Amino acid sequence: MAMLEWASRCVPPASINPRFFDPSLMFPPIVIPHSWSKPYFFPRPLRVKPPIKKETTRRIYLIRNGETAGMGTQREDVAYRNHSVYAKMDINQAVVTVSRASGPDAYADDPPLTQVGYSGAQLVGRSLSKRSLNIHTVYSSPSLRCIQTAISIIGAMNSKKPLKIRIEPALFEPLRFCTKIPSFLSSDDLVFNGYNVDDKYMPMMSIDDLKVLLKTEMRPRDVYARVERAVQRILAGRKEGGVLVISHAPILDAIYRSLTDRKDMPRTLGDLQRMVHNYPPCSVTTLQQDPMSLKWENREHLVEPLSYWHVTTMVNVPNFNS
Structure with a gap:
């Protein structure tokens, strides 16, 4: 109205x-x-991000340690000869030294990484961080160069929860390469230097066991038998996701042949020594398990190799059938 x-x-x-x-x-x-x-603001609809699916494919990444300061003026034990004072003799030497109870002389048998070795390991970690690979476990040889490689890779991966390193003496290099077992970093040394090591892990083999094997491990098949037991320990863990194994070239080759059921084996000590050319420093060999057949396959293109000038980290698995 x-x-x-x-x-x-x-x-x-x-x-x-x-x-x-x-x-x-x-x-x-x-x-x-x-x-x-008064202005009225319409509420924006909430954007719900889809949950990130964890990678369930089972993979093992075989990674060789980075470049080692074990040659010429890069040797750490040589750098300490002047009254045990660390002297820079090469720009490729490590900037930060490692505190160890055994002293500088231990670097002769257990050298650290060079600057190039650190950089190569970090590039490997960045390459692994680009994919959701669900890497949950890291195994390393007790060698300082392998531990530092693992530390650099883990640091570059930028995981929400940093991975702890499981030190496994069974992954140490062939004992015929040594005249004695090196003075590795002790548990106190690892803690003092800030290395994130899994102290709850019980290794399959101890350092004392390596000292016993030093007199009996004479042939390549003895090395491969030792590594075979380490492989069984690694496979006994989680059945999904990724595992990093940082070790030496002959040990990585032994793991590769054990998982892929290769029948050809190196025959001489020289065959083991020449594997440093087949598995370059910071090289990555990716093995993936088929969920149906449970067989392990080489996925060489999953992690890109690193190339610089005329050097590449591409792996060339040797063939001993001929």
């Missing part, structure tokens, strides 16, 4: 000339409530 009255008042009389008609005199102003003048 009120609306009709307002409309009747708004109709101009017929006597008014339309040319001089002023609507403001006839139409009452519309009063807008004060509450309407």
Whole structure:
């Protein structure tokens, strides 16, 4: 009813000339409530990100340690010869030294990484971080160069929860390469240097066991028998996701042949020594298990190799059938 009255008042009389008609005199102003003048923000719909699916494919990444400061002026034991004071003799030497109870002489048998070795390991970690590979376990040889390689890779992966390293003496290099077992970093040394090591892990073999094997491990098949037991320990863990194994070239080859059921084996000590050319420093060999047949296959293109100038980290598995 009120609306009709307002409309009747708004109709101009017929006597008014339309040319001089002023609507403001006839139409009452519309009063807008004060509450309407406040801006109203429509809530945005919540963007729910789809959950990231964890990779369940079972893979083992065989990674050789980075470049080692064990040659010429890069040798750490040589750098300490001047009254046990660390001297920079090469720009490729490590910037940060490692504190160890056994002293600088231990570097002769257990050398650290060079700057190039650190950089190569970090590039491997970045390559692994680009994919959701669900890497959950890291195994390493007790050698300092392998532990530092593992530390650099883990640091570059930027995981929400940093992975702890499981030190396994069974992954140490062939004992025929040594005249004695090196003085590895002790548990106190590892803690003092800030290395994130899994102290709850019980290794399959101890350092004392290596000292016993030093006199009996004479042939390549003895090395492969030792590694075979380490492989069984690794496979006994989680059945999904990825495992990193950082070790030496002959040991990685032994793991590769054990998992892929290769029948050809190295025959001489020279065959083992030449494997440093088949598995370059910071090389990555990716083995993936088929969920149906449970066989392990080489996925060489999953992690890209590192190439610089005329050097590449591409793996070339040797063939001993001929």
